[in-house]
Every structure is written in C-alpha cells, then in structure tokens.
Amino acid sequence: MVQARMPYCNVSAMQNNEGLQTxxxxxxxxxxxIFICQSIIPILQQHPELIVANYQHINWNEDxxxxxxxxxxxxxxxxxADTSLILAxxxxxxGIFLVQSFFDSPDFYNIETRILSLLHHSTLPELNNQANANNLQESKNSKNTFISSAIAILLxxxxxxxxxxxxxKFLTTICTYPIQIKIAFANWCSMGKLDIELHGRGYDLIHVPSGxxxxxxxxxxxxxxxHERYPNAKEVLVCSSxxxxxxxxxxxxQNGLTVYRVSKQGxxxxxxxxxxxxxITQSIQSLPEISSIEEFILKLKSLIKTEQKHNNTYWIKLYxxxxxxxxxxxxxxSxxxxxxxxxxxxxxxFLSYPTEFVVHQVDEVSELYIALFEINPSLLVDANVEALPISVQEPLLSIINSKAxxxxxxxxxxxxxxxxxxxxxxxxxxLSGKFNQQYGTPITQQLKCLQISGNFLKFLQSCSSFELKQTTKGWEVAVR
Known part of the structure; x- marks a missing residue:
C-alpha cells in the first residue's frame, strides 16, 4: 500500500527540499x-501499546x-547534510510516536541493521570517504556487541x-535472546532431590523459609x-502459575523488558x-518412547487383541x-x-493401514469399529490367496457400474x-474392510456412487446371492 503511493510522496518531498538532488x-x-514505512506501519497497526498516548487515536490503516x-x-x-546522521x-x-521500549526490541534492531546495510552499499560520495566508512563500521560493531551481550533470564x-x-529446551525457541541466567526459588528442604537436578542443569538456587x-x-x-542487576537483560521468563x-x-x-509469562493449564x-x-501452548505431557510407526501399530494391535478377548467380540469401538x-x-x-x-x-x-486394520462404520454418523484381519485364524490371509493357483482364484472386476x-x-x-x-x-x-482394501473405496461410498439407498447390511439382504445370519459377534454373510 505504501509503495503504491510513492510517486505522490516523492513529488511532495522534492518540492519541499530544493537541495535533494545535490x-x-x-x-x-x-x-x-519505503523500507522504514513498510517496517513501522505493521507495528503501529498491530501493537497500540507501543504508541505514545497522543498518537494512539490515529488509524494507521488509512492511506x-x-x-x-x-x-x-x-x-x-x-x-x-551528512548521511552518518540518518540513523540517529x-x-x-x-521517537515522537513510539515508546522508548520499542527501540530496545529485536524489531528495531532489524530495522537499524537494514538501514546500515542500505547506507553501506550506497554510492553516495559522503560514504566513500574514510571517516564516514569508519563511523559506519563503528556503529555496526557497537550494535553487534550490544546484541551479542543481550540475554534472557528465566525465573x-x-x-x-x-x-x-x-x-x-522448548522455551529457548520462544526467546529472541539466549537464556543465560536461570534462577529457581523454593524451600529446598521439602523438594527432595530437585535442587540437585536443577543445579546440574545450571540453575542458581535461592532458598526460602518454609511457608x-x-x-x-x-x-x-x-x-x-x-533491570538493575542485569542491565543487558532484554527478556524475562516468569515461570509460575x-x-x-x-x-x-x-x-x-514497564521497565522495557519483554516478558514471557509461563504457566500451567491442565x-x-x-x-x-x-x-x-x-x-503459545505446548503440551508438557511426556509421550511414550514409540520411535516408529511400525512400533505404534504393534502396540495398537496388542491392545485390540486384549479388548477382543476381554469382550469376546471381533469388533472394538474406536472410543x-x-x-x-x-x-x-x-x-x-492422536x-x-x-x-x-x-x-x-x-x-x-486405522484408515491409513488397511492391511493391518479393518474399519467398519454403518453410516457417516455412526461409531467407528475396528478389527484385525487376523482375528479369525481360520480365515485366509492375503499371502495364502496369492499362493493359490491362478485357476482357483476368482477374477476381480476392476470397474463397478451397477448393483449386479x-x-x-x-x-x-x-x-x-x-x-x-x-x-x-x-x-x-x-467383508466391508476387505472391499475397502481391495478397491480403495469404503463400501458406503460405493453404495452412494451407485445410488443404492440404505446401508451395507440392507444391500446384502436385498441380494439373492447371499445368506445372512446374526450371531453374538455381529452379522455374518455367506454365498448361497
């Protein structure tokens, strides 16, 4: 938006400065x-707390x-008259409309660095003399020294x-500056061996009386x-609920520090x-040591087998x-x-691994049921099917265009x-899971594509080729 209005602004500036070209x-x-405007305007729009009170009423979204x-x-x-004065x-x-704490922030440091870079790579005569080049280098060195000494403190x-x-370790990714000082407060007599652990992790420990x-x-x-003890501190993490x-x-x-309030919620x-x-929300619940998807699937299958034995049924609710x-x-x-x-x-x-799990859902709003292909050892697994002579296997249709x-x-x-x-x-x-595995489409979706009303069970009941019976483990189907 700013860049689009530049021609107008350039003319205005030139009319008020006859010596501009020289x-x-x-x-x-x-x-x-342009660069300064593009950097400052989003800050003015998004952070009214950084604007001096007299200028907070201005709508910085307006052209x-x-x-x-x-x-x-x-x-x-x-x-x-001298380019070395531009930054100051x-x-x-x-500073007319931004509070002082902004100028100690990483955002302003980035702006300063870019300005110095633009000036350093310019072809202005003023920057080609040794004195100004030295001034620029000193300014950059000073800024680098400032940044390298800036720290974050964790309380x-x-x-x-x-x-x-x-x-x-996660908190270190939140901060702009390195956490150089960590201080923990407690009555350490009542905290077991926590003091030894924290001391080993680089904390300074401050003991307080019980109470x-x-x-x-x-x-x-x-x-x-x-801010008085550590003048180079720019950020503080206050860790307490x-x-x-x-x-x-x-x-x-209020003393110009960026504060991260760290608390626990559930x-x-x-x-x-x-x-x-x-x-920023981060889970602090430790996850089990499951290093691969294969290990994860094995654990899930073990749980399903346990539930199958306990409930005496093939099908276990996802819940x-x-x-x-x-x-x-x-x-x-999850x-x-x-x-x-x-x-x-x-x-x-479960849906992504059809060779391991069978997923059954009567309709889109029903509960999801999970089973394993190996739940019935008497049923043939895929490897055995492939080992049969070709003449024994029935050909599979590649296209399904009708109910028949x-x-x-x-x-x-x-x-x-x-x-x-x-x-x-x-x-x-x-059978529903096997169809999904073979054709890559849930049976309910296939029924919709063929405009067949009702659920899968009703479809099977309507077909003359099948016999159905209801058992304690659910409905079963056979070929007549």
Missing part, C-alpha cells in the same frame, strides 16, 4: 523511506496517514511449577530489580508474550481402544499419531476369504 541520492532516500509518514521521512532524511535522526523522528517458582529438560507464598514473595522481590506474578510482569514490562504449558500479546491406550500409556492415540505422522488423528491411523457388478465383486471376495476355511460365513464388517 545533497543526497534521491533513489536511496526513497528506498530508505493518508501512511502517505504522511512516508513524506515526512523523505523530508527528514533529505534535509540532512530516523530514531529521533520515530522459576519451583514450588509452583516444574520444568523438565524438554520443556526448557506458603514465601517462594512467590522472594521471586517478586528479586525479579523487580532485574500464581496470579500474584501479574504485578511483577507488569513492572518488568496438561499444557501456556506462554504469554507481553510484546506480541499472544499465547474403547482410545481409552485403553490412554490408560496404559498416559497419552492419547498425540502419538501427530508426532509420528504430523496432521494425522486417531481414526486416520457390486454383488459379483462381493461374492468373489467372500469366496477368496473362505476358500481354505471350513467356515463359509464371513463377518459383514470384515
């Missing part, structure tokens, strides 16, 4: 002004204010919240003077970023499997699935499943 390179001035900012920057930069004057100008109320190494809220009070007192820490967070923020860790005003998994491993199937296969949920695992085609396909599948079995009946759900 004092500076206008292309560079325009480039600097007229963006154009005015651009024109003012052009005028300000063009009026300077830009900062002074932005932990160990009586209220405990962080494992994995969670602590409620003593750790809170000490942490607040200590934290309130962090106690609401009493709100005042400490506000105090630190099984999640919630990190509130005072600079962006946004929450039952999920609860059993959660009780055994203290986490959900959590492990998303770790091994990002984006996948519990039901996706579907009936024929199902007849062949039943024969395939029972060809070496003394049992002629096949569980309806197993």
């Amino acid at each position: 004092t500076h390179n206008s292309a560079l001035i325009n480039q600097l002004s 007229k204010y963006q154009s005015a900012l651009l024109a003012s920057l052009n005028k300000k930069i063009a009026s300077l 004057n830009v900062k002074q100008y932005l 932990l109320d160990a009586e209220n919240l405990q962080l494992n190494t994995e969670t602590e 409620r809220d003593n750790a809170d009070g000490k942490m607040i007192t200590f934290g309130s003077s962090i 106690d609401k009493v820490m709100t005042n400490l967070c506000n105090h630190l923020q 099984i999640n860790l919630v990190i509130f970023n005072s600079y962006t005003g946004k929450n 039952t499997i999920s609860q059993s998994f959660k009780n055994r491993y203290q986490c959900t199937i 959590q492990v699935a998303s770790k091994l296969l990002p984006g996948k949920k519990a039901r996706d695992i 085609d579907l009936e024929e396909v199902l007849k062949n599948l039943i024969k395939t499943l029972t060809i070496k079995s003394p049992i002629s009946y096949v569980n309806v759900g197993l």
Whole structure:
C-alpha cells in the first residue's frame, strides 16, 4: 500500500527540499523511506501499546496517514547534510510516536541493521570517504556487541511449577535472546532431590523459609530489580502459575523488558508474550518412547487383541481402544499419531493401514469399529490367496457400474476369504474392510456412487446371492 503511493510522496518531498538532488541520492532516500514505512506501519497497526498516548487515536490503516509518514521521512532524511546522521535522526523522528521500549526490541534492531546495510552499499560520495566508512563500521560493531551481550533470564517458582529438560529446551525457541541466567526459588528442604537436578542443569538456587507464598514473595522481590542487576537483560521468563506474578510482569514490562509469562493449564504449558500479546501452548505431557510407526501399530494391535478377548467380540469401538491406550500409556492415540505422522488423528491411523486394520462404520454418523484381519485364524490371509493357483482364484472386476457388478465383486471376495476355511460365513464388517482394501473405496461410498439407498447390511439382504445370519459377534454373510 505504501509503495503504491510513492510517486505522490516523492513529488511532495522534492518540492519541499530544493537541495535533494545535490545533497543526497534521491533513489536511496526513497528506498530508505519505503523500507522504514513498510517496517513501522505493521507495528503501529498491530501493537497500540507501543504508541505514545497522543498518537494512539490515529488509524494507521488509512492511506493518508501512511502517505504522511512516508513524506515526512523523505523530508527528514533529505534535509540532512551528512548521511552518518540518518540513523540517529530516523530514531529521533520515530521517537515522537513510539515508546522508548520499542527501540530496545529485536524489531528495531532489524530495522537499524537494514538501514546500515542500505547506507553501506550506497554510492553516495559522503560514504566513500574514510571517516564516514569508519563511523559506519563503528556503529555496526557497537550494535553487534550490544546484541551479542543481550540475554534472557528465566525465573522459576519451583514450588509452583516444574520444568523438565524438554520443556526448557522448548522455551529457548520462544526467546529472541539466549537464556543465560536461570534462577529457581523454593524451600529446598521439602523438594527432595530437585535442587540437585536443577543445579546440574545450571540453575542458581535461592532458598526460602518454609511457608506458603514465601517462594512467590522472594521471586517478586528479586525479579523487580532485574533491570538493575542485569542491565543487558532484554527478556524475562516468569515461570509460575500464581496470579500474584501479574504485578511483577507488569513492572518488568514497564521497565522495557519483554516478558514471557509461563504457566500451567491442565496438561499444557501456556506462554504469554507481553510484546506480541499472544499465547503459545505446548503440551508438557511426556509421550511414550514409540520411535516408529511400525512400533505404534504393534502396540495398537496388542491392545485390540486384549479388548477382543476381554469382550469376546471381533469388533472394538474406536472410543474403547482410545481409552485403553490412554490408560496404559498416559497419552492419547492422536498425540502419538501427530508426532509420528504430523496432521494425522486417531481414526486416520486405522484408515491409513488397511492391511493391518479393518474399519467398519454403518453410516457417516455412526461409531467407528475396528478389527484385525487376523482375528479369525481360520480365515485366509492375503499371502495364502496369492499362493493359490491362478485357476482357483476368482477374477476381480476392476470397474463397478451397477448393483449386479457390486454383488459379483462381493461374492468373489467372500469366496477368496473362505476358500481354505471350513467356515463359509464371513463377518459383514470384515467383508466391508476387505472391499475397502481391495478397491480403495469404503463400501458406503460405493453404495452412494451407485445410488443404492440404505446401508451395507440392507444391500446384502436385498441380494439373492447371499445368506445372512446374526450371531453374538455381529452379522455374518455367506454365498448361497
């Protein structure tokens, strides 16, 4: 938006600065002004807390204010006689409507770095003399020194919240600066061996007398003077779920520090970023050591077998499997699935591996039932089918265009499943799963494509080729 209005703004700036062409390179001035506007305007739009009170009423989404900012920057930069003064004057100008804490932020550092880069690579005569080149290099060196010494500090109320190494590692990805100082507060006499563990992880330990809220009070007192104790601190992580820490967070923020409020909500860790005003949620529940999808499937199959024996049925509800998994491993199937296969949920695992699981659902709103192909040892598995002579196997239709085609396909599948079995009946759900495996389409979807009303069971009952019977384990079907 800003860039589109540049021709108008350039003319305005040039009309007010007769020496523009002779004092500076206008292309560079325009480039600097555009870059600064494009960097500053989103901050003005999204972070009103960084705007000086007198300017908070301005709607920075409007073109007229963006154009005015651009024109003012052009005028300000063009009026300077020495390019080495540009950075200081830009900062002074932005300080009219941005609070001081912004200029200590990573965002402004990035803006400064880019301005220095643009000036350094320009062809202006003023930058070609040795004095200005030295000034520029000193400025860059000074900034690099500042950044390298800037740190983040972690304050932990160990009586209220405990962080494992994995969670602590996650917190390092949230901060802009490295966590160089970690301080934990507690009555260590009542914390078992936690003091030894935290000391080994680089924490400074501050002991407080036993009693409620003593750790809170000490942490607040200590934290309130962090900006004085550690002048190079730019970020502070306040790790406690106690609401009493709100005042400490506000105090630190008022002193120009970016504060990350770290608290526990259920099984999640919630990190509130005072600079962006946004929450980041991270699960702190430890996942079982399941390193591969193959191992995951084996564990699921073991659970299903256990439930089959316990309930004396082939078909187990997905809900039952999920609860059993959660009780055994203290986490959900979806959590492990998303770790091994990002984006996948519990039901996706069973649907994605049709050679391992049979999935049955009467209709789209019904519960999902899961079984294993190996639930009935007397039924023929795929490997045995493939080992049969070709003449014994029934040909499979590749295209299903009618009810008769579907009936024929199902007849062949039943024969395939029972060809070496003394049992002629096949569980309806197993047949449904076999169809999905063979043709890559759920049977319910196939019925819809053929515009056959009713569910799969009703379709089988309507076909003259099949006999059905109801058992304690569900409906079974055989070829007449």
